Amino acid sequence: MDDANPASSILIIEDDPDTIHLLSTILMPLASILFAKDGETGVRLAEQHQPDVIVLDQQMPGQSGQETCRILQANPATRECSIVFVTAHNRPGDEARAFELGARDFVSKPFSPVVVTARVRNQLLLKQQSDALREMANIDGLTGAFNRRYADHQLEHEIRRHQRQGLSLGVVLVDVDHFKAYNDHYGHQAGDDSLRAVAQALMASARRPGEFVARYGGEEFVVVLPHSDPDDMDRFGWRIIETVRALAIPHDQSPEYGQVTISAGLVAAVPGDFGVRDFLEASDQALYDAKQAGRNTYRTASLEVT
Missing domain, CATH: 3.30.70.270 (Reverse transcriptase/Diguanylate cyclase domain)
Structure with missing residues (x-):
């Protein structure tokens, strides 16, 4: 996945414009990029576009990253999106809490571009495999229509x-x-x-x-x-x-x-x-x-x- 895949998309939900720019630059070779500067807007974009991966800041003013994650996981339209938490805090229990909320991975700031790329790429691949299996389970074997x-x-x-x-x-x-x-x-x-x-x-x-x-x-x-x-x-x-x-x-x-x-x-x-x-x-x-x-x-x- 060295080249951007127009069929895949990544949504960045982050309140800091500099971090949005940096993450967009790092992840642009992997997929098309969407971004939101707050949790409420991020939820609306996620429901509308159903991105493959959501890179979510854990600490945001207003609706926090944790609350945003809970909302995304509760919505059938966004439940299957792979969520990668990004946070400046690395306190004991943060990573476990992220996984309890439904996140698939966790990256601490300041982050390495190589690490972010590798982890998001991995989530894109896992999402593609999951989508393929789910589609097979949803297809009528005789006609090729959905079941x-x-x-x-x-x-x-x-x-x-x-x-x-x-x-x-x-x-x-x-x-x-x-x-x-x-x-x-x-x-x-x-x-x-x-x-x-x-x-x-x-x-x-x-x-x-x-x-x-x-x-x-x-x-x-x-x-x-x-x-x-x-x-x-x-x-x-x-x-x-x-x-x-x-x-x-x-x-x-x-x-x-x-x-x-x-x-x-x-x-x-x-x-x-x-x-x-x-x-x-x-x-x-x-x-x-x-x-x-x-x-x-x-x-x-x-x-x-x-």
């Missing part, structure tokens, strides 16, 4: 984030039409192939940052669309119906269309008091309506305070 565990966790995170921001979140449930009949007629291998093709078509349609597709059941998928309003959902609904239809996968057991098609239920709303269950129930009802309307189409639902 249900990831979808439930990430959907909950997105709902909380959109609640704070007051923005509209979109959720889509997708079901492959007459899939049992397809499996019975063509065999499970062909069924698996068709699920993979549909999953790839859905993933190709989820284009914007933060959008993701997960396999939620046997032939059911969920799509989460951050910052999406009802107009966005209409456009997405038509897109996925047409994209799957364009695959032109023969389905002799589909009485309506003779090829593999999908039905979709969509909902978009500012979460407010709504939770995961509310979004999924609304999109499931819309999916049922799409099935009743003849399949190979989508329907939208609304979430309203009753």
Whole structure:
């Protein structure tokens, strides 16, 4: 990692401008650099950018480094960031306390550039390995989409984030039409192939940052669309119906269309008091309506305070 890796990022939270400049100069060859001069700003940047490593000053006015670390560790969006404490104090117990708070390493001031570089580089490598393992655990082995565990966790995170921001979140449930009949007629291998093709078509349609597709059941998928309003959902609904239809996968057991098609239920709303269950129930009802309307189409639902 001698050259900067644009895919990796380091957040420096430090109140001293000279130390920020020095650390930025030292660490710039490793990754892109962000910085904040206080704990509150650092927490906001960490949640927004989710850096790989956070270099955190333990002693800061206002919100201390220790309190900042506690907040970062309590937030699911920043819990996986590797925190390296930097402090001018080296009192007995400081290092143990840092690790108790969730830090991954500890550097004392005045620090050696060689030591800081080595320790942060090591944390970047460990974070990359951890991310790779976590991603493998979150991927559905058949389709390559995310799995249900990831979808439930990430959907909950997105709902909380959109609640704070007051923005509209979109959720889509997708079901492959007459899939049992397809499996019975063509065999499970062909069924698996068709699920993979549909999953790839859905993933190709989820284009914007933060959008993701997960396999939620046997032939059911969920799509989460951050910052999406009802107009966005209409456009997405038509897109996925047409994209799957364009695959032109023969389905002799589909009485309506003779090829593999999908039905979709969509909902978009500012979460407010709504939770995961509310979004999924609304999109499931819309999916049922799409099935009743003849399949190979989508329907939208609304979430309203009753």
